[in-house]
Amino acid sequence: MAVAFALITPALPFLAPGAALARAPKGPYRLLSGPYEKRSNPDGPTIGRFSVGGLTVMVEPLDEAARAAFIHSIDPKAADPFASPPGRPAFYHAFRVEFVNRTARDVTFQPGNVVMISDTKDQQFPVDLTDLYRSAAYSSGDDPGGDPASDPQRVIDRAAPFIFDLSTTIRRGERLARLLIFGPPPERFREIRLHFSYIQVGAETHTLTFPFHRQATAG
Numbered sequence: 001m002a003v004a005f006a007l008i009t010p011a012l013p014f015l016a017p018g019a020a021l022a023r024a025p026k027g028p029y030r031l032l033s034g035p036y037e038k039r040s041n042p043d044g045p046t047i048g049r050f051s052v053g054g055l056t057v058m059v060e061p062l063d064e065a066a067r068a069a070f071i072h073s074i075d076p077k078a079a080d081p082f083a084s085p086p087g088r089p090a091f092y093h094a095f096r097v098e099f100v101n102r103t104a105r106d107v108t109f110q111p112g113n114v115v116m117i118s119d120t121k122d123q124q125f126p127v128d129l130t131d132l133y134r135s136a137a138y139s140s141g142d143d144p145g146g147d148p149a150s151d152p153q154r155v156i157d158r159a160a161p162f163i164f165d166l167s168t169t170i171r172r173g174e175r176l177a178r179l180l181i182f183g184p185p186p187e188r189f190r191e192i193r194l195h196f197s198y199i200q201v202g203a204e205t206h207t208l209t210f211p212f213h214r215q216a217t218a219g
Helices: 016-022 064-074 127-142 152-162
Strands: 030-035 048-052 055-063 091-102 106-109 114-118 168-170 173-181 191-201 204-216
Touching: 048 127, 048 204, 055 064, 055 204, 064 152, 064 168, 064 173, 091 106, 127 204, 152 173, 168 173
Parallel strands: none
Antiparallel strands: 030 204, 048 055, 055 091, 091 173, 106 168, 106 191, 114 191, 191 204
16 A cells, blocks of 8 residues: 655645646646655555644545545445536545544544645635535525425535534544545646644644645546
């Protein structure tokens, strides 16, 4: 199994926005852990990892198939609530975030303190249940006799078991993995980083940054 890593500092050497946009690749891609390098290993790791004082945090970008597999690992009967309708491009993209708490203290994670930043200076915060409810309510308002599955309450009921939404406590000795969901990524970028403003371990707080870079794929 490949070794993956994370950086603790948010100060990554991003390219200037204009240069990044001009040189960013087009076409299908996947995200690999670590900052962009000109001679990046195409078979590099996908999982970012950080450990401190008995707490391990792992972050992994998931494509649609991997996201569906993760959802089925929690509920084998569940359909992927973030899947796009057939024939339409993917709208949501996901990161699997896992906490392994081997400390003697509880860990508190607030997903609203996470921001995704690209080298083109685009910023996104994770989608929460309120966002999903509002989106579904807006859509159902346009088509009140539409698909019952798009009912706002059903939308959030289907998504809630699989995502980090509000403040979450990971008890000592506990292991917990859920999704952070974002909207579409920028069309052109080389690097993105997930910046966790703070994770609280007992009375201590830690700031983590997980960098990822774009690796072109065939297709």
